[in-house]
Amino acid sequence: MDLDFTRATPMSSTFTLKWLAGLRAARYEETQSFLGNDGSLDYLQDKTFKTDGAGLRVGVAGVFGLTKHFGLEGSMAMSFLQARTEGLSTATFPTGSIQTISGKDDAGMAIGRSSLQELFDLAASKDLLTFVETLVRVDGISYNTLDPLIELRSRVEMNTEGLLPEDFLAHYREVAAPEDALALVANLINCVLERPYDVSPFGHLRSGAFPKIVFPSAYQVAQETQRMARAAGLSSVASLIALAFAKDVLAASEGAAPKPSHTRSKAAYENFRAFILSLLNSYSRVRKSFLTKGHFYKMPRFEVLELLNRKPRFGITVSYFFFAT
């Protein structure tokens, strides 16, 4: 319902200005749905936003009296609403699995943030130095080596549509094997638990002595990360990892379980792909957020450590740590 007060102010013999001040209380709803069929299976998605808002409304109109009986009027009005929004989206997979995302906000339009973004935010709210070490992924000296996470992204974004079931399973095992993505998650959890940065968070899972070291499998690393996530109270992150690193499919690819169907392998790989891309997108976003401003870190005995960034050149940003004096 709009409740308006309007008043006209003559500006000349032919032009009158009208202004408006009022209140508006309104509900907005936006609903979208999608139904897709690949010839045999149905895929469903839908999303609804509902917003209840109330606030001020202002406007202005100009009236041009061309003749005594005929004129032109142009007007505009704008509302400033304090709103409460609720959103719900639902994805129904052919397997019968129904996934939902819900979100709400009391200021304007909003959607639910991913659990991984929340993990980054939670880690950033703890010890800044450990968080920066985690983002930089402090490691030993490496030379002429592509960042494993950049390599992982390119392999995950590879088109796998034409792969045979055996090749598809092998691809899943290959891309799931490197520890780097889960090492990042593990150190974010270390931040949340206020533990120091760990260069090799899964080192304790290795067995044997050099040169016959036995490295943990992808599934063992995933299990360990899930355990850490649950210990930190991050059960949603643990669930994401469990879905991404599917035990039945990865164990089969390692020869320790019966071979799953191709449909099951594809579903598990899509979970893995979604997890990795979501993680890397959040990682990239958080790293870039450090470029815009300096950061200060409180040290013992009233010393301050300052993080400064130099303007990117050739795509490389150099960060400096200073002891501010």
Next chain:
Amino acid sequence: MQSRPANTRFPVHPWAACFAAAAMLAPASPAAAADTKYKGFFVALDYALTQPNGLDQHFATHVDASTLPISDERLVIDNGTAATPRGSIGYRLGRGLGSLQVTYWSFDNDDAQEGVLNGGVYPTIVGYTYGGGMYIYNASGVRFQATSKVQARPWTWISRGRPP
């Protein structure tokens, strides 16, 4: 975005021209002097075509790898126009003091798109869930149907409960 009307020979709708002519030939109405002289209740009715703008309802991405270079397009709902009725009742204070009015309006727009596209059609309405994204692929055609509904109406005490 809607295409322009095809009638370019007579760009102004005949009804609009008739209305303008009637307005010019009509006896002098009190409208011009109403703000200063007239005092009392008034009623106003509006009926307009309104089109949602800027929603960018991206519902899927279509990738066809059978062509070189690989074609990649965003599938976005084409929001059409819908009627927006509006009714006001008010009181003009007279002596140039302005007027107070209460307005009820509503907007309800439904749009739909469907078709068959070769290759992959990847819905984006939900994005990634715990179950991952959806990848619908059929080299000989994926059938899809997308709908959109946009509604707006004033909040009323009886039907909506308390405002925020």
